[in-house]
Amino acid sequence: MRILPETIKMTREITEALVKSGGRAADGGISLPFLGSMVFLAGNGHHVDIGSLYGASAIVAGLVKVQFNLEGTIYCIDPYNAEIRNATVRGGPELQGKVSATPEEFWKNVEQFGLKDRVKLIQKNSHPWPEELKDTVFASAYIDGEHTGDTPLNDFYNLRGRVTQYIGCDNYEESYPDVVAAMATGMQTDDWFLFYKNLSFVSLRRILPARTGDNAVSILQM
């Protein structure tokens, strides 16, 4: 996957702005260029962001849509339940900013980047899947919600039939075995496979041609 220089620039702007306002981007925003480039590849269509916190990932997705003139709304799903988040998110000593955020902080950041009209917040858990998004189809998705237990896998299952192009996920690393297991399961389904992996970011793409074996298809055979 090409990592667009524009997404690196956006990431710097976003992390800087969030730190100034007392918030933070997950892992200092290291995955945001990958996410932004993935959203660009997905092209026109809605994007859904699970676990929005201060809005960094939603903002980068929104900025990509705006800068590259792509259609679609950014749907953010986050219950903003501080009690649960404080209990489940482990903050390291180097962690900048608070662990939990509020919807007000989220909207403030979104508005700062002029994305109020492109972003919609669904203040609910991602599982069971919010009723208002039951029939919505997305071009891309980003999973960065609860990292433990069944939630990562449930997030994948909920997105599996609703996303047409890419599902990205953060925290694909040994500290979060449930996330790894969930995405590894996703890669082995019939319709999703590993597309890109860098650091703790992983992206799955829906159905690509087989490259080897009896059913391999090259561009020339189309």
Next chain:
Amino acid sequence: MTPDKNLTCPQCNKSGYKSPAALKGHIRSKHPETPTPRELPATLSVKLPDKAEPGYHSINCPTCRQPATVYLKEDGTIASSSEIPKAPPTSGLSHHKHQIKRAAYPEVISARYKMRWNDAENRWKRTVCLSGTHGKTGVEIPWHEMGVDEFWMLNDCHGVIYIQPYIEKVSRWFQIHHRWRITRRTSRASADRVVQDHWEWLKQSKVPRIVMQRKFKEIPNSEEFPFREVCEMFIKGLLGRGAGYTQYYFTNTFSYMLAQIAYEKAKGIKDWERIELYGCELEQLESEFVRQRPGIEFWFGMLINMGVEIYVPESCFMLYPQVIGKLPTGQQVMVNAPGYTAYGYKSPSMEEARAEGQPLGTDPIEENVIGAWDDYEFIDHTYNLNEAIARVVHAHTLELFVPENDALNEFLEEFK
């Protein structure tokens, strides 16, 4: 096992021939007037343990004395090569390992999604996928794609390798042939190389609806195709011919499937909006397919007029005229001739005509306007595909990655 060297010539009583071939050679050369006996006694006798189990056993070849393997049958005799049971397919893994998971190039799938999407109402169009068995586009059946309401299959294709694993996704099966044909115990070989009995399969099928000439008591899921009702609804007195009317126009099973869609739409049973057709080529090299094509085209026209979209894969022979080409081996092949779908026929092209010295007329500039409507909402499929490929090629130009990777590495350095 030891060789029996006692074959004896019936003419001169010379013995010691250890094979029928050797004895035949002797008779032909020494006694040419004697007809060669048709069958000669076997030369080899096999001595295996009395209680040898059926199966493979190691022996020394009686002729060359080298170690060899024979297959012992139940009756204790050695099996000929054709009698040796075929080994079962290893574990079935090889079949599943390369199971088809995608049906088309991603750009095409992406375009299909866009076409299947109803923008105005923010939902998938009500789409039915009809599939035949021709390998050209049958492998493109979108089993794994979203936005297809139902898959309809037909005839005895349940054993075909790219259909068999997905039969549980099929909601309707069409078997319109006469009973005497479908009760024959023949069918296409299935993917696991076990020949399936089609009639038996129909009887046990879990496909929810099997559309047939009538409901057969042996086939619980069968239902009758509304033949007369469909004809009265769509054809009745509209197709005049000679001194009367054509009462029906069904030239193959697909015609019935398409008519069923038209029927359900007209009756308000299901408001179908889109049909995708795969595995149906009707190559005009075989007279059967020449006979079959008109019915499909007829019902296509009927359905388009009812507002139902029709979709076929890029390489499909349907909805295109064809010309017959020839391979260097002499084999005839079909070639799509898209130019014949509009005025200003492309064949011969202006270049070909010029090369042949044909007159070009007074206005050779306006040769063909297909695809020239730049303001047209529905982009020509060939142009769209070419553009998609161009984008892919552009995205993979390596020079682009150098500055981008430098920028990324610089960014990642900040986290160290």
